[in-house]
Amino acid sequence: MSDCSAEIAKGQAPSPECLGRAAQHVAHDLELFQLAWAERQSRLGWTLWFILARSLWDFFFTFERRKRDGLFLDDILASDFPATHPWRDLAESLRKAAEQLPDSGAVRNAANKYSAHLTYSRIDAPTAEPSESIHRFLTGVASTWRDRLKPEAKVWLG
Numbered sequence: 001m002s003d004c005s006a007e008i009a010k011g012q013a014p015s016p017e018c019l020g021r022a023a024q025h026v027a028h029d030l031e032l033f034q035l036a037w038a039e040r041q042s043r044l045g046w047t048l049w050f051i052l053a054r055s056l057w058d059f060f061f062t063f064e065r066r067k068r069d070g071l072f073l074d075d076i077l078a079s080d081f082p083a084t085h086p087w088r089d090l091a092e093s094l095r096k097a098a099e100q101l102p103d104s105g106a107v108r109n110a111a112n113k114y115s116a117h118l119t120y121s122r123i124d125a126p127t128a129e130p131s132e133s134i135h136r137f138l139t140g141v142a143s144t145w146r147d148r149l150k151p152e153a154k155v156w157l158g
Helices: 004-009 016-037 044-059 087-099 106-114 131-149 151-157
Strands: none
Touching: 004 016, 016 131, 016 151, 044 087, 044 106, 044 131, 087 131, 131 151
């Protein structure tokens, strides 16, 4: 079994083995995103929805690995997976459209301030709710991304 994180940190592309293993985590988060939406009235569902919305946003709309201390970060990216057409081309236009949604900034702010870590700015920040438009958008993006995957990658997702 390969050390996927170490491969990525060195700047290597993820191996098929690593992509197959990573796909299980992507599928898990996509499923949790739907469950969190169904439970968004509870504090747990509410919190989880914001965390997953931010995580999926970064997964779908980050195209190049960032570096820290000379090593590449090992984030799993949608663009890592083999697709029938380049994901980045479509995703950049989707991201531009998403930025026009009225809740796009509020969702990220809520994920950062209310869900991801304790901050003093959350004391005065307006309360946010999970956004139906962002939820529908990210669910649609997930479906579009899956549809563009090559057959071997679709199998990895189950």
